[in-house]
Amino acid sequence: MSSTIPQILPNPDLGFKVIVTKEEFNLFHNIDRQLFIRLVLELGREISESINVMAFLMCIEMISKEFNLVAKILKHWSNVMLNMLADEAVFILDCIVSSPYPNDCVREKKLPLIQHILHHNATFEFFHEKRLELITDVTKYINEVCIRAFTDIIEHVIYNGVTEQQELYRANLYGTASLPTHMLPQAAYYTPNDCPIVPQEIDDRTLFITFSRGYPVSENELRYFFSREFGDIIERVMMQEVNQPDQHPLYARLVVRREGMDVINYLLEYNPRLKFIINGKHVWVRKYFSKPPPPPYEAGTSWYFP
Structure with a gap:
C-alpha cells in the first residue's frame, strides 16, 4: 500500500491538537450566536452587557443541567421575556462582582425567570455565595466562547452604528x-x-x-x-x-x-x-x-x- 495514503486512524500521540476552523466553531455555537443577535440587534442591548448575559446563561445551563436551555429560550421566549431575563442576569452579575453584599434595595428585587429556569427559589444571596465560582465560569465562557463566536456579529453591529445612544424625548x-x-x-x-x-x-x-x-x-x-x-x-x-x-x-x-x-x-x-x-x-x-x-x-x- 502506498505510503502516500493519509492517516485516518486516531493519532496515538495524546498531546496532539485538533484544529477547528472559524466556520466550524461558529456553526457549533450557532444557537448561541442567534440569541446574541436578538439581544444586540432586536433588543438593542449593549454589546459588552450582552456578552456577559450570554456567558451567564451558559453557566445557568451547567447549573440547571438543562443543556438545551439556550435553544429553548431562542425558540420559545418572546423578546419581552428575553429582555426581562437579561435584566435579571445583569442584576445578578452586578451583585456577584461586589465583595460586600449589596444593600437592602437589591435584596428586595425578585428573580422570577431565573427561578423558573432553575426550578429553585434562587435569590441574590444564593448567587452571591457562589460568586467566586460564577465569576470564574463566566470569565471562562466569555474568553473561550463568546469572544470567538460573536466577533463578526460585534463588528457588524459596531459598523452599522446600532449601539449609538438615541436621544430620549x-x-x-x-x-x-x-x-x-x-x-x-x-x-x-x-x-x-x-x-x-x-x-x-x-x-x-x-x-x-x-x-x-x-x-x-x-x-x-x-x-x-x-x-x-x-x-x-x-x-x-x-x-x-x-x-x-x-x-x-x-x-x-x-x-x-x-x-x-x-x-x-x-x-x-x-x-x-x-x-x-x-x-x-x-x-x-x-x-x-x-x-x-x-x-x-x-x-x-x-x-x-x-
Whole structure:
C-alpha cells in the first residue's frame, strides 16, 4: 500500500491538537450566536452587557443541567421575556462582582425567570455565595466562547452604528410635556357595551409610550407590536397631536383592556420602564400617572404628565 495514503486512524500521540476552523466553531455555537443577535440587534442591548448575559446563561445551563436551555429560550421566549431575563442576569452579575453584599434595595428585587429556569427559589444571596465560582465560569465562557463566536456579529453591529445612544424625548425623562386637547381625560367615555368608564379607571390601565426623535413610530406599528407580543389587549391608542406635515409624534398613550392588565402589571412590577424595539426603532413604555384634576375654578388649566 502506498505510503502516500493519509492517516485516518486516531493519532496515538495524546498531546496532539485538533484544529477547528472559524466556520466550524461558529456553526457549533450557532444557537448561541442567534440569541446574541436578538439581544444586540432586536433588543438593542449593549454589546459588552450582552456578552456577559450570554456567558451567564451558559453557566445557568451547567447549573440547571438543562443543556438545551439556550435553544429553548431562542425558540420559545418572546423578546419581552428575553429582555426581562437579561435584566435579571445583569442584576445578578452586578451583585456577584461586589465583595460586600449589596444593600437592602437589591435584596428586595425578585428573580422570577431565573427561578423558573432553575426550578429553585434562587435569590441574590444564593448567587452571591457562589460568586467566586460564577465569576470564574463566566470569565471562562466569555474568553473561550463568546469572544470567538460573536466577533463578526460585534463588528457588524459596531459598523452599522446600532449601539449609538438615541436621544430620549424629554417627557420620558422629565414628564413635563402638556397633553394636547384631544388627549385630555373626559368626564367619561363608553365601551362597546355602553358601560361608562371614569377617567381614573382609564388612567390605571394606560401606558405612556415615548419614541426617539427622528425614529417615528406609527399607530399601526404600535398596535401590531403589542398585539403580537401580548395578544388582544388594546382598547384605545392616542398618538401625540402634531401640527406640521413634517412632524411626527414623539409619544402616545395606550389604554389596555381590563383582561390584559395582568400581563402588563407583571412586566412592570420588576421593571417600571420597559424598552422595546419596533421595526428597529427604540420605544420606552411605563405606566401613565396623571396629576389630580384641577379644581372647578381652574377649569382652563392644562393637564400634565407627572
